[in-house]
Amino acid sequence: MTEEFKKENDAVAESFIKRYFIDPWKSDDRKVWEHSRNFEVFFGTKCPFGCKYCYLNRKGDDLYPTDIQRDDVLIANMAKVLEWMKRENMAPKGFLFFSGEPFVQEACMKAIDMTLDAFAESEKKPEQITVPTGFGFMFYPEMVERVEKLMEKSRRVGIPIHLSASIDGKHCEPNRPFKDQTIKRDDEFYDKAFSFMAKWKIGAHPMIYSDLIENWKDNWKWFQEKFLKHGIPFYKIYLLEVRNAEWSPDQIGRFSEFIDFLIEWTYEKVFNKNADHTLDFIFNHGFNLLRNSFLEGDGRGMKCALQDYMFLRLGDLAWVPCHRTSYDQFIFGRFIEKNGKIDGFSSDNSDLIPAIYSMKGEDMPYCENCAIRDLCVQGCLGSQYEATGDLFSPIPTVCELEHVKVFTIIKTLKRLGLIDKATAYIPENRRKAFKRVSDMVLNTVN
Amino acid sequence: MQFTGLEIMVAGTCPLNCSYCYIPKTPGMDRIHRDVLVSLEDESVFKRAFNLAGGGIENIGFWGTEPAIVMDVLTDKIPTMKRIFPLLRHISFSTSGIAADPIIPFVKAASRSGINVNIQVSLDGPDFISDVNRFSGAADIVPNNVKKIVSALKDIQAKLVINWKPTLTLQNMKEMDDSKIREYFDFFKRVNTEIISANKNPNIRIAEHSAAPTPMLPGKYTALDGVAFAEFIRRVHATGNRTAHTIKMIDFFRRTAEFKNDKKRMMCGAGNSFMAVGGRGFICHRSFFFDDDDYVDAAIAGTDEWLVAKLNRKTVEMLRKWYMPDPDDKGDIERYLHVMEGFHRFNKLAVSNIEAATLELAMVGQVDREFLDDPVYLRLFALFMSTASNCPFENILNTSSANVMPFSMIRFHGNGAFREVIKTIR
Numbered sequence: 095m096t097e098e099f100k101k102e103n104d105a106v107a108e109s110f111i112k113r114y115f116i117d118p119w120k121s122d123d124r125k126v127w128e129h130s131r132n133f134e135v136f137f138g139t140k141c142p143f144g145c146k147y148c149y150l151n152r153k154g155d156d157l158y159p160t161d162i163q164r165d166d167v168l169i170a171n172m173a174k175v176l177e178w179m180k181r182e183n184m185a186p187k188g189f190l191f192f193s194g195e196p197f198v199q200e201a202c203m204k205a206i207d208m209t210l211d212a213f214a215e216s217e218k219k220p221e222q223i224t225v226p227t228g229f230g231f232m233f234y235p236e237m238v239e240r241v242e243k244l245m246e247k248s249r250r251v252g253i254p255i256h257l258s259a260s261i262d263g264k265h266c267e268p269n270r271p272f273k274d275q276t277i278k279r280d281d282e283f284y285d286k287a288f289s290f291m292a293k294w295k296i297g298a299h300p301m302i303y304s305d306l307i308e309n310w311k312d313n314w315k316w317f318q319e320k321f322l323k324h325g326i327p328f329y330k331i332y333l334l335e336v337r338n339a340e341w342s343p344d345q346i347g348r349f350s351e352f353i354d355f356l357i358e359w360t361y362e363k364v365f366n367k368n369a370d371h372t373l374d375f376i377f378n379h380g381f382n383l384l385r386n387s388f389l390e391g392d393g394r395g396m397k398c399a400l401q402d403y404m405f406l407r408l409g410d411l412a413w414v415p416c417h418r419t420s421y422d423q424f425i426f427g428r429f430i431e432k433n434g435k436i437d438g439f440s441s442d443n444s445d446l447i448p449a450i451y452s453m454k455g456e457d458m459p460y461c462e463n464c465a466i467r468d469l470c471v472q473g474c475l476g477s478q479y480e481a482t483g484d485l486f487s488p489i490p491t492v493c494e495l496e497h498v499k500v501f502t503i504i505k506t507l508k509r510l511g512l513i514d515k516a517t518a519y520i521p522e523n524r525r526k527a528f529k530r531v532s533d534m535v536l537n538t539v540n
Numbered sequence: 541m542q543f544t545g546l547e548i549m550v551a552g553t554c555p556l557n558c559s560y561c562y563i564p565k566t567p568g569m570d571r572i573h574r575d576v577l578v579s580l581e582d583e584s585v586f587k588r589a590f591n592l593a594g595g596g597i598e599n600i601g602f603w604g605t606e607p608a609i610v611m612d613v614l615t616d617k618i619p620t621m622k623r624i625f626p627l628l629r630h631i632s633f634s635t636s637g638i639a640a641d642p643i644i645p646f647v648k649a650a651s652r653s654g655i656n657v658n659i660q661v662s663l664d665g666p667d668f669i670s671d672v673n674r675f676s677g678a679a680d681i682v683p684n685n686v687k688k689i690v691s692a693l694k695d696i697q698a699k700l701v702i703n704w705k706p707t708l709t710l711q712n713m714k715e716m717d718d719s720k721i722r723e724y725f726d727f728f729k730r731v732n733t734e735i736i737s738a739n740k741n742p743n744i745r746i747a748e749h750s751a752a753p754t755p756m757l758p759g760k761y762t763a764l765d766g767v768a769f770a771e772f773i774r775r776v777h778a779t780g781n782r783t784a785h786t787i788k789m790i791d792f793f794r795r796t797a798e799f800k801n802d803k804k805r806m807m808c809g810a811g812n813s814f815m816a817v818g819g820r821g822f823i824c825h826r827s828f829f830f831d832d833d834d835y836v837d838a839a840i841a842g843t844d845e846w847l848v849a850k851l852n853r854k855t856v857e858m859l860r861k862w863y864m865p866d867p868d869d870k871g872d873i874e875r876y877l878h879v880m881e882g883f884h885r886f887n888k889l890a891v892s893n894i895e896a897a898t899l900e901l902a903m904v905g906q907v908d909r910e911f912l913d914d915p916v917y918l919r920l921f922a923l924f925m926s927t928a929s930n931c932p933f934e935n936i937l938n939t940s941s942a943n944v945m946p947f948s949m950i951r952f953h954g955n956g957a958f959r960e961v962i963k964t965i966r
């Protein structure tokens with residue numbers, strides 16, 4: 095019975111992988127994809143930084159045991175993955191290399207290079223390779239040179255590498271320290287980093303964290319000064335609130351002040367008090383932090399990348415829900431090898447697959463009945479697990495943060511006289527909710 | 541605090557060794573039992589229960605293994621329970637029915653304190669099942685003991701309800717042809733009649749419908765197991781009887797018709813209306829002993845009984861960390877309550893998870909294909925499963941989340957059983 099049971103679970107997982115990933119990856123018509131079907135290589139957890147909010151820093155070994163992060167194994171597995179994709183004539187829409195700090199790891203650089211080589215001559219190619227980086231490589235000129243070479247090559251072969259700069263800014267420096275405390279980011283470092291960003295059109299990706307939230311107005315001004323100095327457009331900054339449990343009421347208040355500041359700054363400093371331009375920017379283009387509450391959605395149920403990716407923990411070829419939920423008990427299963435090649439899949443927690451890929455954030459317990467459910471980014475499953483013990487149970491302090499965020503956006507739009515025009519700029523499927531919540535906030539909540 | 545009920549760990553050993561029992565009979569359990577006994581005698585378990593669940597308790601259940609072996613201690617502790625939980629009105633326990641003598645004085649003492657008692661007696665049916673599943677002679681001995689209890693309690697003033705808990709393994713179901721099914725229901729009819737005529741006290745009631753057969757859950761069920769379960773239900777219905785599944789379904793439709801389909805009322809109250817307590821908090825009695833390494837070792841080694849997909853050390857670690865709240869840590873208790881309340885109060889995620897999983901299974905032929913074609917049927921199935929057949933503990937052990945039901949349960953019910961019951965109700 096047990097054998098048959100396992101076989102049946104494997105069959106469900108394999109059917110899902112084929113339908114959800116392999117068929118789109120093989121398809122020539124990318125339009126048939128309801129939303130992106132990407133592939134994340136969860137490479138490792140090695141990192142020179144000790145960011146305060148980082149889950150790899152806090153839970154690294156539970157998420158990705160170090161004993162399965164041997165360079166030779168990682169490279170061998172990367173070769174197997176690429177051979178499998180080539181053999182099956184398929185290419186994910188995009189690749190993402192996720193690691194503590196990819197560019198200070200020789201093996202990760204190699205894995206990226208292997209990916210470029212593998213698809214260089216293919217008709218079917220990934221559209222891009224994304225690499226989030228803390229810019230640790232900027233400290234080593236020879237590394238900068240190698241990264242640039244890789245980026246040039248990626249453009250030559252038609253699979254451009256896009257970096258995203260995980261830099262939190264001068265005024266939040268203590269949130270992102272180096273593990274080796276003798277290394278510090280100084281003005282010289284930042285100037286080098288920003289000129290690199292300008293050259294390669296790279297945006298910044300700072301995290302809005304509870305610690306030092308009071309510095310964010312200054313931090314914002316600092317970013318914009320640097321952008322100006324290096325000719326980077328003001329909007330090349332992807333702000334994201336860290337949805338960890340540790341937000342205190344006072345910090346949430348400071349967060350609200352920053353949201354208010356950010357909207358006013360955009361209205362006054364960028365768009366010269368032009369209401370239409372400001373609203374169009376806020377709701378349809380700019381700063382993720384403001385916009386993510388109002389996203390139209392594109393067939394995904396979650397506002398994060400969870401359902402866009404197959405997350406593969408490279409060290410053991412484990413398909414995991416994502417890099418923050420790759421605890422042993424959540425592993426969907428592992429790709430199996432025969433004669434050194436990927437050939438089949440062995441399920442572990444396959445029962446979780448349909449739940450993760452079909453869920454809608456607003457259906458989570460508590461969200462179901464929450465006043466802002468249609469305007470909330472909802473919690474991060476990994477963070478929810480870390481704080482509550484359950485992937486799907488919202489963290490009360492994060493709920494408070496999200497309420498305050500939505501309420502502040504509404505109140506600031508009112509304060510600036512933008513609220514009446516706002517509805518027209520909000521994606522249609524969020525308008526009703528926006529109207530309901532803003533009526534409630536402006537008429538009944540002080 | 542919201543709790544009105546408690547499940548208290550009262551015993552760790554058992555004189556029997558029922559075929560489907562999930563509690564390993566190892567020497568380690570003797571040690572656990574001694575500790576449990578100490579916690580009853582020094583009353584520390586009741587103090588922990590107060591910390592975890594507050595003083596508003598109205599019902600206490602005795603769980604663990606066979607409570608009859610500690611009934612004398614429990615009888616002595618009735619005043620303590622009353623003192624710590626002044627609202628206490630009901631005590632319930634489940635017994636193998638192997639002995640009547642220890643139970644009689646307990647019920648009398650409870651009655652004197654104004655406490656009603658509910659006794660659930662494990663009896664799986666006639667000798668061809670009970671004597672095989674439980675112990676030789678069970679089909680005679682158990683009903684006789686119940687008769688003895690009823691006869692000895694002529695004068696109690698408080699209420700006593702006795703109900704049966706028949707558990708059938710899939711093997712039992714497969715082996716029961718029409719005549720055996722008739723024999724099963726005739727057996728309970730005869731036993732009920734005999735006990736009812738032996739009963740001279742209007743305060744005592746036998747819950748006759750409780751004889752409806754219940755499948756042993758959980759299991760690592762395959763599609764074919766689901767087909768066998770459906771076939772069993774069909775045969776039971778053909779004899780004009782009902783399974784526990786049928787009764788649940790009728791209840792489900794009745795509540796739906798009355799717009800009262802309330803998840804909280806239709807499922808267990810684990811972590812919501814009741815708290816289970818031993819050395820620390822537990823989801824319910826079924827997760828008892830998982831804080832003990834010997835028990836876990838034995839349970840993992842004997843996975844035939846623990847028929848769950850993911851009973852391994854990591855799952856157990858998770859269970860220990862998140863689902864065994866520390867009686868001395870208010871924050872931990874609040875966190876646990878938040879998760880369990882979320883599970884019990886809300887249903888949208890559960891319904892959508894079950895629908896998605898059912899569709900996946902249907903696509904590979906592991907449940908009825910009808911689910912692919914009929915969204916109303918699919919929704920009804922998901923509503924039924926999420927409210928009437930949803931066990932947070934089993935979900936956690938299998939899928940690592942209380943909010944995700946394992947495929948196994950969906951296969952078990954989705955291969956004809958659900959259709960069969962709907963057909964009958966129609």
Ligand code: SF4
Pocket residue numbers: 456458459460461462464465466467468470471472473488492493494496497
């Ligand atoms: S605030 Fe909390 S409960 Fe409300 S929708 Fe957001 S995550 Fe869900």
Ligand code: SF4
Pocket residue numbers: 808809810823824825826930931932933934
């Ligand atoms: S349904 Fe599950 S959690 Fe609830 S009491 Fe039964 S075994 Fe325990």
